[in-house]
Amino acid sequence: MTSRDQDLEALLTELDPEQREAVTAEPGPVCILAGAGTGKTRAVTHRIAWRVRRGDLRGQHVTAVTFTARAAGEMRDRLRGLGVTGVNARTFHSAALRQLRFFGARRFGGQVPELADSTIKFIGIAAARAGLKTSRAKNFDLATEIEWAASSLIGPDDYVDTIARLGREAPTDPADVAKVYAAYVEAKRRAGVMDFADVLAHTADMVAEDESAADRIRSQYRFFVVDEFQDVTPLQRRLLDAWLGERDDLTVVGDASQTIYSFTGATSRFLLDFTRRYPEATLVRLVRDYRSTPQVVGLANQIIAESSGREAAMRLELVGQQPDGPEVFADTYQDEAEEAEMVARRCSQLIADGVGPSEIAVLYRTNAQSQAYEESMAAYGVPTVITGAQRFFDRPEVRQAVVALRSAVKTDVGELPLAEAVPAALEAIGWRPGAAPAGGAQREQYEAVAALAGLAAQYEGSSLSEFCAELGRRASEQHAPAVEGVTLASLHSAKGLEWDAVFLVGLADGTLPTMFARTDAAREEERRLLYVGITRARRLLHLSYGLSRHPGGRERKLSRFLAPLGLGGFPRAPEPKQAATRGKSKPRSKVLNCSGCGKPLTDARDRKLGHCPDCPSTMDEELFERLREWRLAAARDGGKPAFTVFTDVTLVAIAERCPASDGELAALHGIGRSKLDKYGPAVLSLVNGGTVEEALALSRAES
Template structure:
């Protein structure tokens, strides 16, 4: 049997079919985790190796600079370093800069570095709100219009057909769009959408330019093809110029950006446009365990009106792993605490913090997890959004709340949540949430502050406004840990394209997933379902889904778990029946146990850090500094050997506790928080040897 060519080794049959398909139209329907990037890069390299295409004549486009960079790196390793792999906008910018002087006078106009300011000027001229959120929403509608090839006059009718939740009257947005374009052109600057619009226009209207371009680029590849919008498709059509040397790859089940104009129409209809196209379905999932894959299939199988191009059914290729876990909790704090306990257990078992993610639908949900992780001394990073207390609207709200607390009239007998809501109404909190966009994100953040007031009112006797503000400031201070690698907190949208060993999907309740403003719109509901599918398929091995029946501890349990969870929870599971809490959730209620005491002053210990050190933070440290230095050096070496961040071996707090308590044997060592059976087995003998060596002295 002849040996396989180098570029076909390790490929499964379907991947090989895609890689070896002849030049011409090829459509790869690639499910999550099926090796799509590997497939398309090997296809490009295979065509180059066989002499069917010159590397410099291939243009591969994708949607993020990170994905384009990864593609270039892989192509270099495969022997095709000359291929152009760029984002749509980067490719258009390069082409427009080259052709502009030939078809227009002078040099290309620069990209504006302050689009927000121009939109604000347009709003101001028309007497519209110039508040930050209003301007941001107006800019989003203009961007959607341009991406959808909709002009200002067409906006009202198009927005109605698309069900857009416009921040102001559609006619006003159309006028603002017109004014924005006039101001931008007067300043002789371009925005990012202009790069695509002008590139398409140049190729469509100047035959000699199109001829030169098409002589340069003869073969095209588009990644994440389900995410193209009408403007990007227009540019692609202009590049092709009637040719068909096009490879596309995508998964309609991961279409989650329709709010920005993306549509899977061209992916699903590819074979109708190119009847002779080679269509390959990649359904072997190499990322996730069969248990995770099975749940992902169940999520997407429940989708309604699925076109043929979306009916991929994944088959897990990895060894078996743990079953996905489900949990229903009384309140959000209990849910967050349970998630953090599970994270700590995974870390004890050897999972790196950087391989763990907590994913949620809206950014405002991050606050309770930021707090729970901070309380547990677990590092984290927020991806795709600011930390809760760093957000502009929260900082503004905090200032208003501090000012209110300082006024004599703030110390009234009014209900605390009502008083807080009244103050926040002055900075934009409304009774009913806005329909969507950045205004909805702002509302979620401000409303979370009201719900924190409700939580305090239910847990503290006679809470007053000053006490509430003090509590907020303590939370804000505690939730600004140093920027370090740790657990990832991210929205489901920000998680697209990423993966982790362990994923926690939290807050799965009606009104959040699906989001409230999607209700009543079948297409919007199905996109929310695809968001959950994207979240599930981010997990390689450990998957945990949870929800809480109330916002605050002791609050009314009125929430309903997400409709998308129905049918996923195994029969007989404690969370299978709505309105019940899992045994683990009930355990999250504090038990009447004897609190550990400070080994110096005998005061009961409360905080996680104090318990870890075995002393009050106010009591002096008696750490052996030489031992602490040796422990840090040893940790650095072990981390280098294991190729993990140092904190995965032991955190700074754990090393300090060891240096203070100087455990003499294994039983003493495991009493230190952060040292369980797994770490005892891996590192215990080394640590005890260092402790014993320091006790012998020089």
């Protein structure tokens, strides 16, 4: 065996059989269907390294397209670790803008248009010229719709007819959208600017029409890799086709079950039709999940197994590779405020138990849900990082820290080893290791600077000057380091990320799926969004929702995607409705009456207890106290907060109704199959007069 063969074989040693197949596939079209946590980045980077080390091409001949700057930075770092440099790993927009600025001057008569600093501003100008009265919120909706149209290769003249054919709902009258769209295009032309869709369109046109530019680009970039191929837009596909020309040396990676960006024009059809377009393509399925416990993987499989539509044809059933972990935790709270407080309390407990804040995430459907969690986390002194907020390197404290580091290069501090130089330089702005202030905004700022200091450990042996150069590279690529704080993020923003502990919150019907998902296709995308959220968790997964949005508000139902699963802590799904008999009215929903005065119960808490607050309680107070004492001990045994065993409302219900059997116990709110199996014998023992010690022995035996 030659040294090259040994080198290639060493590259494959830590890959599973399916990853090996993907890595060693011959040049040409390759489609890798990669489920969540199956090592797709490992497979892709090793495939690039395999091709380079085998001598097919050099790193400079490879373009690897990712969907975020962070993912591109991670790919470059991994490739460097494999000894491969020079790969053009970028987002579609970054790669296109670089080519347009290099080759496009002649196309634009000497000056390539600048990127618009605010598309919303130009939308406002366009709306005014079209004679429409708008608001900032309406302008945002118009900008989103116009972005979708441009990414879908739909121009202003075709917009009205196209959305009518597609059955798409416009944010306002379609004719008005078309007017604003046309005026927006004209406003950009007059100002000599372009938006991100223009960058892709101009580059695709340039490559298609300028033979000189096309020849140089195609001779430079000979092998293309596209990540997240299920979220490619028609405009991005058009640019990719221009780059490829008549060639087909293309590797794509995707998962149809993670198609969640159709509102931007993204479509899974290019992934679904890949082998139809390239009949000789190599197709590889990665299903071994190395990220999550079997409990998390099992729930993810249950959710996506019910999917329908074209994406379901390429559905992957994941196979968990990690050891068993804790059961997925599910609970129902009175309202969103209680939910936020209890989640913050649980995060605080996890941190106290040794889980790093940056290994915890709270994920929600919309950004509007974040405020309650920001406030609750601050109240518990939990540092947070809000994904989708200000870019890391644009934060004032980070910019100030970078200036301090650069200033220290020319001083005596610059001569120190990097591990000593960085903290010494940061003292100039008042930052010291181990001196974090209490939670809130100050703690958030401290942790942002701490992330820079922590990054220095990765560059041991480098000088302060070299480290500052690395920070400059990362800033230009928006490759931010991890900040030590609990992540608060929308489900869309969480795509591509993972944490040890994940809280999926607000899982009420009308929020997930959102009430705006009115078609089957839209609701299926919401299902996939939940699937993405679940698969972000490595070990701990906590699902929850508030029965009402506000205290005393209208009761909501659990998400229809979760209701049929019977997860402990969630209400049971209602029995399937009988088919209506012709001529008979539909049965009305059951009315719950107070056990004392007989009045209908409307408040969620009253309905769970079975009586209104004005009627005397039948609670056995001595039993309630023993239940609380047992709950506290059982929670300590499990190393978790007491409310995760049973909430106070559930304990009150037990002490009032004194259930005598598993069936009566299971009928109470908050006691699903999992909790019934784990705690049922202990609770029934207490109800029948048993001691706390006896009940605790029973719950320990069931654990």
